[in-house]
Amino acid sequence: MKAMVLTAPDTPFQLLDYPDPVAGEGQAVAKVLACGAGLTIQHMRAGRMKVDYPRIIGHEITGEIVETGTDVSDLKVGDAVTAYYYLTCGDCTWCRADRETLCDNLAGNVGRDVDGGYAEYIKLPANSFIKLPESLEYRKYPAEIGVVTDAIATPVKLVRKARISERDTVAVIGAGGGLGIQMISVAAWAGARVIAADILSEKFEACRDAGAGTTIDVSSVGLAEALLDATGGMGADVIIDFVANDETLEEAAKALGKGGRLAILGGGGQSNVFPVSGNWIKSGEREILGSRYATRSEVREALEIVARGELWPTVTETCPLEDAEKLHQRVENGLVTGRAAVLMNA
Ligand SMILES: [Zn+2]
Secondary structure (H helix, E strand, O other): OEEEEEOOOOOOOEEEEOOOOOOOOOEEEEEEEEEEOOHHHHHHHOOOOOOOOOEOOOOOEEEEEEEEOOOOOOOOOOOEEEEOOEOOOOOOHHHHOOOHHHOOOOOOEEOOOEOOOOEOEEEEEHHHEEEOOOOOOOOOOHHHHHHHHHHHHHHHHHHHHOOOOOOOEEEEEOOOOHHHHHHHHHHHHOOOEEEEEEOOHHHHHHHHHHOOOEEEEOOOOOHHHHHHHHOOOOOEEEEEEOOOOHHHHHHHHHOEEEEEEEEEOOOOOOOOOOOOOHHHHHHOOOEEEEOOOOOHHHHHHHHHHHHOOOOOOOEEEEEEHHHHHHHHHHHHOOOOOOEEEEEOOO
């Protein structure tokens, strides 16, 4: 099969001929139709996220099962699937409680610790494939359906976790990023009034298109002050921080209203510190939430929402697998608004 392979840190992809994968016990092989080219995998391409080389990256796939190994009962040849990004054990307390993003035995990620979707075929443990709802037109929209597993599922989880409803004013910090834009549209879908904050004002048109009613250019005004202004001094009901450095967290805490929920999604593994008092949390009944990716149930819910036509992921750029390198240069330089994806055999 053709595969785009990373062979060393921060070097261009190499288009190589690989042997077609063969499903072993408990595994299945899917033909890949499309694979999302998000910032997460660009971190791998750029060498900022470690992988063992050589590695085929990519996890936001749309595919069709072409082979199942022994001991696989819930997948069959021809099933349309996407992939679940985390390699979870399925057996620990958290996995059994349907909270597998906290799996005690996390074995890494698809496209990072095992080969991923930048190839004609992908082999994974059978439980890493999630079947698509039948009504999804995945052959017509493989790029869009592929990115749902991350771009829609992660914000849908947050809407549930932070209990976002039509009563809420929701501020998104880092709103112009790939996930920020999707977060805006999902919060607006939940009925909330959305405020978009970013340092790149050229992203604001896309933020407004996604459903933001107010934008804050943090390169020229203080975030907390602007958020308090925009909420008549009440503060936001929900603040979702995709940047999550010391400064944004401190500013967010200053602008979080009574009953407010501060959700931390970004931060890139830095150990950020920001001052909040126990009394501030208690007297205002505030909550600080962490959220990472989504469970399989949440991915399925996101796929159902898309299948019902209530939300649709924004994919603005696609290219054939052979041109993945050029596409990743655009992702690296922040030139892609919304999401990008590679199409197999395009
Ligand atoms: Zn587990």
